[in-house]
Amino acid sequence: MTTISVSAMTKKLVSAMTTLSVSAMILASTSMFVLVETVSAQNVDLGTEAQREAGRQIYELKCAHCHASDGAGDPVMSTLLRPAPRDFTASTFKFRTTASGELPSDEDIKQSIRNGMPYTAMPPWPSLSEKEVTNLMYFIKTFSTDFAGVFGEVVPLEMPDPPGMSDESITRGREVYVENQCADCHGDQGRGDGKSAPTLEDSWNYPIRAADLTKRWAFRGGSSRSDIFRTFTTGLDGSPMPSFDIQPEEDQWNLVDYVYSLSRDNAGYGTVVTAHTVSDPIDLSAGAASFDGIKPVLFPIVGQIIEPGRAFFPGVNAVEVRALVSPSTVSFMLQWNDMSADRAGKTGPSLPAPDREAEPDTSITYADAVAIQFPTDVSAGAEQPYFIFGDRKLSADIWFADLATSSATHYVGSGADRIEVSGPDLAMSATFDAGQWTVIFSRARTEENHAAFKEGTFVPIAFSVWDGFSRERGSRRGLTTWYYLYVDVAEKPSPVLPMMAWGFATLLLGLGTTFLVRRKFGNTESDRG
């Protein structure tokens, strides 16, 4: 009986807390502490000494390098990792099935270990057995005395089964999204570009980003509808994401459905982008409209840890690409989500960048930028230049767009430290809308500067994106390795003739065989038959 009353009380408190600041939260927990003081903590499961010891050994081997032996999060790694590794001593956990401010359940901790958090440094640990995960969980609970106290006895909230999803629920969900001011952080289109997004910090004062709701596969707490439901009903403790108690209850699921509808099931990263053929030169002023009807290809962007200015956590994690060729020009449209359009400041492919900026000089700002890369000589066959702006043997063409000045420059790189301007033979246009950059490159197709892009060929292509907000410039950026651009054939040879020819040849072969077999065996066989 006591447990039920506690959970009911907590629930009430939770609904009150949504409007309270962090200090009020602490206040609330203290008051809660007073209220539940009398409740005994005898049902808390802390595991046996042997289990905790076994957990400690796994922890030392697999976890301690990020979370530190004392569970407080290694200071060296925490500057490198975004988001920072969890500080277990604070007993604040993001992913729980328990109410905001409460400790997670045992199963919650185990779930986090098992599944990890996609697109962060925390990997899933399928190699750990159930027993090992349990032991680890017991050990992690030793970092905070809270687990042993009255708070250790947690009651998971009831997670209802998701109801069906419909267009109406999505439409209504959009309204709920607006009503609850989700857009303040997550942006109007859910791209993580809300107006307060650049200022967000977690409880340890590390900058933190609002989730990009258009990339469900990158949700830290899981991408199912139940996961989304859990995230906003329980909040993410330690982050600015509060818990929401939305009424009526249907609206909770309507919101889930809206968020769910913003993205497809998985990233579906591509490997080949096809340049479709059009007859007229591409009109840059028409902007994105020229690329209507072309299916975009998404490429993953990862950090660069090779050249000085290593970017361990690039600000952008994927770029969408479309391409068009006309007889005289070739055009690319690149789109990616960015929390803020950084239009002021310096940028460039060869700007020096330090490996780590302990105290960045905030008086200098850096602008967003993007680049496409090709081998200078696309005829070199299988051999490709090094993917980071070429090498001494094979150089790379870099089509660079500086989004501060809205100008494109054509560089040739033969190594990250040898980038030279090749010519202003590029045209570009750029727009930023609702948290999304759209940059269009256009260049003349000419034979002499290897930009012919011959029909029916595969041309290696790579991308780089600089996020000015993350102070990216020069070698500090997100990038891809080589993928392929396929230049579509303008006039595809009609398959009719070869189809007919092959079909006819097969027919003749069949008839011929029949004839020969019949001539040779016909009589005897018919006798037999």
Place this chain on the structure above:
Amino acid sequence: MKDLRLIKDYRQKPLPALLPVAIAILVTAFIAALVALPAAAIPQDAVANPEYRAFPVIGSRVAIWVVAQLHLMFAAFVLAVPMFAVIIEIIGMVTKDKRYDALAHEFTKLLSVSFSLTATLGALMVVMLVVLYPGVTQYMVSIFSWSFFPYILLFFLEAVFLYSYYYGWGKFSPKVHLSLGIALNIVGTAIMFIANAWLTFMNTPNGISETGALLSMADAMNNFIWMPINIHRMIANVAFGGSIAAAYGAYKYLGAKTQEEKAHYDWMGYVGNFISISALLPLPFAGYWLGKEIYAYSQSLGITLMGGTFSWLFIIQAVLIGNLFLAANYYLWVSMERIEGAERFRKFIKYLLASIAITYLVWATPHSLVATVEEARKMGGAHHPMLGVLGVMSAKNTAVNILILTTYISFLLYRRGNKEPTVSWVKAGNFAQLAIFIGAVAIVIFLGIFGYFVEAKVRIALSVPQVAVVLFTMISVTIIDIYLYRGARSRGKIKWGEMPARAQYVLFFIAVTFAWTMGLMGYVRAGMRQHWHVFGVMADTSPDAFTPTLGFASNVISVTVLIFFSFIAVVFWLTGLAGKKDWEPKEGALIPDGEHADEEVVR
């Protein structure tokens, strides 16, 4: 059967009288033209002592490649035939079965023409080396200076022994004749050992200083892979020679007229194939030893061979070896069709076949796969989580051991074909054999799996117990079998000469595959030196210093094998002449025409 008469026997077709003269004139004129043309065709040397000279059109490398490979193939044949001829002769002596003696004689008939072709090709190769690669040749001569003389002297001896062994058939007492054969083998092996020293030196040089100066010729000869290559080649020669001899049997069988002839050549093909496959069984083990020594000599050389570009070559080789085993088993199964009483074993064939199929698949699975980006993404890298496991040495070793055991079982079934054991302990004997087989397979598979969990050094060493188990199985089961079937009752007879034609074509298939494998192995042995004439000592600075693609190499090998078999056809034809009747003028016509000759025979 009705169109038997329609098969034209080309052997019986007489040559037009003037054909040889015409050929001689044409070929001489062609060669004279070749020599007369060089001013235009062959570039003249700009310097007095060039390092290289270019062979017109196909280039020096391909020219020497083809000639060396042809020389090697003939040499292998010439070395191998006396080996099993002597063994067969011994069997004939022991069993007092005249058939064996005749068979041995028939094998040696192939020798004399082959021997002269080997020598001619060897001379051609030496001349080409001197002309096309003077720099390397001079260096090699400076290293192996005195070893060339015993080589030539042994060649004389070889000629003496070979011709006395062949022409002396039936002319000496059997013991003297046999000792001639053994002497022939000793001399032949010695020749091969000396020549092997030269070429293995180029792969794993030894006995020289850092600058390449000779320190000890004994060390230079006894280099890392000399002995492995000696052993490997000796066994491979027998396998190869056996397959060529079997092909000769098949060739004669297909052209045979009488049932007697058919029976004889059927048997000859069978024996040749038996020799060939028996030698094939231990060959992979010798190959692993060779590979191990190469790895021990230099990691770089070892990885070039097994992990680098050439790893794909071993996938081609896997296809070849897989085909060989499949064809060999197939031949045995078809052969069992003509053994009365062997039908009772037919139901086992599909299980043997399944075993071959699985081991063949494992044997041919590459470690890193050719995949599109999408496929690679799905696999999570270049290594497939399942297939990648099959691509490593543990799996390959296990596969080849089981493949060998399977082939051995086919032999065993063939052997038992028409026999019914009469001894009292039949059940116990069969049970013991079965137990040994099951135990062996279990151990081989266990060691194979165990290999994934131990470090490389132990893993490589594991192949030794695997091989030991397989060898033990084959020997122990054979011994049991011999006693088991002592005094066995016959269920029927072996109908020699009633083989379907497809079985004879399989013998050709085996011979061609063997020759091709040999060509491929020649390529990899030479190719793993990469851009060195003598690995790590003398760089190849010729225009051919690069390693060509496997596709190009395959084409060269195919052409070489085609030339080889064209020569072999000549050898077969010439050998066939010996068995023909003497020519006699016919009444009324000086030269009988083809039709008449046919009728003559049919009549």
Place this chain on the structure above:
Amino acid sequence: MNILVILAVVVVMFGLRFLKPNALAWAAIWWIGVYLVFRYGVDPPMPTSILGMFMFIISLVLVAYVTAANDRIREVADTLIAFFVNPEYKVALGLTLVLLPLLVAFQVYSGMSGQPQAPLLARTIHPPPPGSISYQGKQIDLLTVHNPFRGLEQSDPTVFEAHVAGGRAVYYQNCVYCHGDNMEGDGFFAHGFNPIPANFQDPTTIAMLQESYLFWRIAKGAPGLPSESTPWLSAMPAWETFLSEEEIWEVILFIYDYTEQRPRVSEEVH
């Protein structure tokens, strides 16, 4: 492994035993069954190149089976001849003669109008190392160089442990992004690279190699690969610019230690 597919095929094949198909049908069914298992029963799917090779081998084996016995080959020939000659198969023959060319035509059509596939990549994963490399101006002979700390494993385990710990720090500050926490080549950058980073837990990677080989690959990275390894899609950096010689040897110690693998040592032979 996709057990369901395999199970289904096995069940169907088992059922066929009771139908007693003739040799031709038997071979065809086996071919299809094996194809289904290879095509759909393996997860992740095997590359088409391998599938083609496997099916070729299977075809060869089935042909061998069908032709190995005289009566079986006769049965197949009779079936085939009957199909072409016997009046009762007239409809089937006619259909085949019409449908087969249509199928071929369709194949040609879909082949010509399908999405372009990126070129196949075949690179040499383990190219042979050079004889020696220059490391920060110092010549290192890869044939003879040994991990200077390896000997400590026996002689002074405490110091050895300290070096392993040093390697651990190096690993987590530099390597973990790609090679992952579990060294399975699944770091959180791994999805952005092709080919994906090496999986050290795989017994066919580092356990097959000598430590000097790892030193070379770590020090020289992708730019140091020989020409036979093109296309150089490897994203492996040349760590010689970031790490000292000692750190590289230490991280090698750590990688072997963590994965519980042993480096290959050159065997003393001859």
Place this chain on the structure above:
Amino acid sequence: MNTGVKIFLFVLAILAFYSYVGQMVPQKITYPPETAELAADMTTEELAVAGAEIVAGKGTCLGCHTIGSSDASLRFPDLGNIGAVAGSRIDGMSEIEYLAESLYDPDSYIVDRFLPGMPAIGKPPIGLTDDEILAVMAYLQSLGGTSTVTLATTHSFTGQGASGSDGAGATPSGGAAVALGAGLDGPGVFAAFLCGTCHTIDKPDRLVGPSLFDVGSRLSKAEIYEAVMDPDATLAEGYPGGVMPATLGASGFFQKVSPEEIRALVDYLASHTGE
């Protein structure tokens, strides 16, 4: 069909099949590694690139020199600006002549504040050829200046370099021309690996490294052994680390010297007690 023709066609089909299999696997040509061979038609820029590689590799220059460092405690001149100043170091001496002189005959002019000690790089153990030295000069010119040198450039030292590198690969790249296990005695090792370039042994003068005049009284044999085999383990005061290991490493000392030779060297050094 004639049996012979049938067999021929059959053989042909098998061969075609195996050729086909050969075409199905990845096709890759493996080229020999590019030798540092300097082609006569190389442009100045290409030559400078080749020179940079020689400076970092075979030339072992970076064991002592730095490029672009302003550390005041340098023991050898920094080369970061050499291209700009080379022409004006010695009056009346052209840039090319000056560079050539400082490479072929380093001790003839010593930059202020520095000490003699650089070996002539045209002689063993470094033994660069004339062409290679020209490449180094092109590179040095490019540091702060403009390269003008080509392989056709001549200067008064032309012809004094090591003999041509035609036996590419025959001589190990870089490293002293000392054979492995030559069985040298103490003074022999000292001379063969050019220890005298940086250390004096018969007088207490300081060159690049500390004088070994009295090393036998300063250090025990074990310490001398350590100082040779792991030079940075204990550094003499006032000397930077890294110089000796790099120099010894570049000369192939550690690979080539035998235990006996080291023992002889240590004995030889220990015998110098400053008396």
